[in-house]
Amino acid sequence: MEPIPDISKLNINDGATTTTPNKKPQQNNKQTAKVALLTEEQVKKCLPILKCEVKDCNIQMNLDHFNNSLPIHMVVNKETNDFVIVKVDNQELEEYQLIYSVPKIQPFKNEILIQQQKLSSTEGNEKEETTIFTKFNSYYISNKWNGMNIQVFKYNGTDGKLYISAKPRASPFIQNDLKSGPIIDLINEIFLRDQIEITTENDGNYLKFATNFTNVGGDDNNNNNNNKLMVPKLIESLLLKKEKNIQSIVFELCGNKLPHIVKYDFDIDLKPLFTISAQGGLIKPIIIVNDNNDDKDGQNQFVQYVTIETKEIKEEEEENKKLIKKIEDIKIQLLKENKEFRIVNGLSENMIWFNHFSQEGRVLYLLNEQGTLINHRQIYSIKPKDTEKSHWEQFDNGIQSKLLMTIKEMTEKSITIDKENLRKELDLDQVSWNRHESDICSLVLPPVISTPLSKSKIVITCGLPACGKSYFSQAVAERSNGAWKRINQDDLGTRKKCEDLLKQYAKAGHHVIIDRCNQDIGQRRNWIKMAASFGVSQVHLIWFTIDQSVCKDRIVVRENHPTIPKGDEGIAIIDKFITMFVPPSEFEGFASLTKVSSEQESNDLIEKYISTVNNLNETTDA
Structure with missing residues (x-):
């Protein structure tokens, strides 16, 4: 275990504390007080509770806006997001409290139920393959609501009262x-719909709590129910004495007021998912099965709880195979429903995102006899193909590619590309636009070109490893008598060093080839924005489209590459790049996009660059 860091180096920084190296502090006109959030002893006390080392933790002070911005000091496990509360309202607790966080849901794979394993034979020399069937007492397939995951939890204050x-x-x-x-406002709106008043008759059933549910996030002076103690019915079990082991109730906050990829017919709601226990963080789904078959919108279709009673291996095999088949049927049916939804509503199959789905999927819980997960914190998502590829919460390559398709359509229609038209064409409500405006504009709007304008020309390469990028860039740099400079990350080691060298070359007026894989939109866009900041108005792209089999043949025999080994390990790296690679588009903002699909085309392009060296400052298209 690593030693506890010197607390003098633990400083408040955006709500989190990190260790800073020994170096002379920068001079600042304003003298900032360096405040240690927690002592060494307090941090050390949290480590065995979180089951991690100090390097795996963040030390934070956060405001609990659910309880009048109460300051909470905590230590957070960076991997699991579990955290230990050390101080409440700046007062240290006698007994620190561990709050288990919600685990990340895992995509379902058949191997979860049926595994192939190799076991050593009795002689110990050969290994034979055997089939292992996952054992479980029951399973629950629930609807996968599409919104924001909300964990409602309780913790103790130094006054002995509970806070929710x-x-x-x-x-x-x-x-x-x-x-x-307005997440707090939305949750409070839901809580206020159905509340239980604490009276002298039922007071003995509940734990003493300090949170005022009639005024969560509000102003006490504006509330007419301050004399009444109310409990939202949705979270009543958190406060019942008989359910004191329940630490958290987890919901999905969803509806039209918080738009996501699924279109709902209700404004806003908290859909209960599961509870988390205070002892061990055991997860138990809240089982809601629709027995009336009156689910008009299909949200509860395939939602079911099934108890498995198997005593023989043959029966286990049959049940697991039946469940796998059921999951495949669910995916097919949900995909069909989503496609029908888009047809009925006149929605595009290409630009799939907000309100383009009727279903996100289902969730699978594999349970033991106690009704908790058989594998601690393992919950599985069941998604049709279309929702697997679309999740607007992550501004990933898939969403970025779809945005560029929209730009293409706007260009073809001669629609001006600005914020107002973008929001209209993307059909985004105000909340959704606020959430992703900066990402959208950064991707599709042209960057501002700094002045004075630079005479430099910048070319970036993209393509798989061993596709010929370095061969091309080295040849141009070596034969251009210094007119072209080459920047290669394999040689320099980091992208930061590449960026620093680009700045140096651009300021000196050199022409630059950036020799990198640049496998996705974000990486390529980075160079366009950086070039603009140096006054370079045009960035050209050369895309090496050499077949992957040729790249693999080259990697097998290539010697002394600084980062990618030859042989099978190098081939595995190419396979990984193939999964990550996003083909470039002319709508990414390049002055030109040139494809090179063979060694001969590469040689021809080299000659073109060399022959035009003397005219580089006049031509606009290298």
């Missing part, structure tokens, strides 16, 4: 903000 708060999956507390929306 809420958090999204990846951060300690919820809040109202421009990007995510």
Whole structure:
């Protein structure tokens, strides 16, 4: 275990504390007080609770906006997001409290139920393959609601009272903000729909709590129910004495007020998912099965709870295979329903995102006799093909590619590409636009060119390893009498060094070839924006489309490459790049896009670059 860091190096930084190296602090006109969030002893006390080392933790102070911005000091496990509360309202707790976080849902694979394993023979020399069938007492397939995951949990204050708060999956507390929306207000709206009043008759059933549910996130002076103690019915079990082992209830916050990829016919709701226990963080699904077959919108279709009673291996095999078949049928049916939904509503099959689905999928819980997960924190998603590829919460390559398709359509229709038209063409509501405006504009709007303008020309390469990028760029750099400079990350080691060298060359007026794989839109866009900041108005792209089999043949025999080994290991790296590679588009903002599909085409392009060296400052298209 690593030693506890010197607390003098633990400083408040955007709500989180990190260790800073010994170096002379920068001079600042404003003298900033360096405040240690927690002592060494306090941090050390949290490590065995979180089952991690100090390097795997973040030390934070966060405000609980659910409880009048109460300051909470905590230590967070960076891998699991579990956290230990050390101080409440700046007062250290006698007993630190571990809050288990919501695990990340895993995509279902057949291997989860049926595994092939190799076992050593009795002689110990040969290995024979055997089939292992996962054992479980029951399973629950629930609807996969599409929205924001909200964990409502309880913790103790130094006054002995309970506080109820809420958090999204990846951060300690919820809040109202421009990007995510008025989350606290939406939750409070739902809580106020159905509440139970605490009276002298039922007071003995409940734990003493301090949170005022009639005024979560609000102003006490504006509330008419301050004299009444109310409990939202949705989270009543958190406060019942008989259910004191329940630490959290997890919901999905979804509906038209918080738009995502699925279109719902209700404004906003909290859909209960599962509970998490205080002892061991055991997860138990909240089982809701529709027995009336009156589910008009199909949201509860395939939702079912099944108890498995098997005693023989043959029966286990049959049940597991039946479940795999059922899951495949669910995927097929949900895909069919989503496609029909888009046809009926006149929605595009190419630009699939907000409100383009009727179903996101289902969730599978494999349960033991106690009704908790057989594998701790393992929950599985069942998604049709279309929702597997579309999740607007992540501004990933798939979404970026679809955005560029929209830009293409706007260009073909002669629609001006600006913020107003983008929002209209993308059919985004205000909340959704606020959430992703900066990402969208950064990707599709042309960057501002700095002045003075540079005479430099910048070319970036893209393509798989061993496709000929370095062969081309080295030849041009060596034969151009210094007119072209080559920047190669394999030689320099990091992208940061490449960026620094590009800045140096651009300021000196050199022409530059950036020799990298540049396998996705974000990486390529980075160079366009950086060039603009140096006053370079045009960036050209050369895409090496050499067949992957040729690249693999080359990698097998290539010697002394600084980063990619030859042989099978190198082939595995190419296979990984293939899965990550996003083909470039003319709508990414390049001045030109040239494809090179053979060694001869590469040689021809080299000669073109060399022959035009003397005219580089006059020509606009290298």
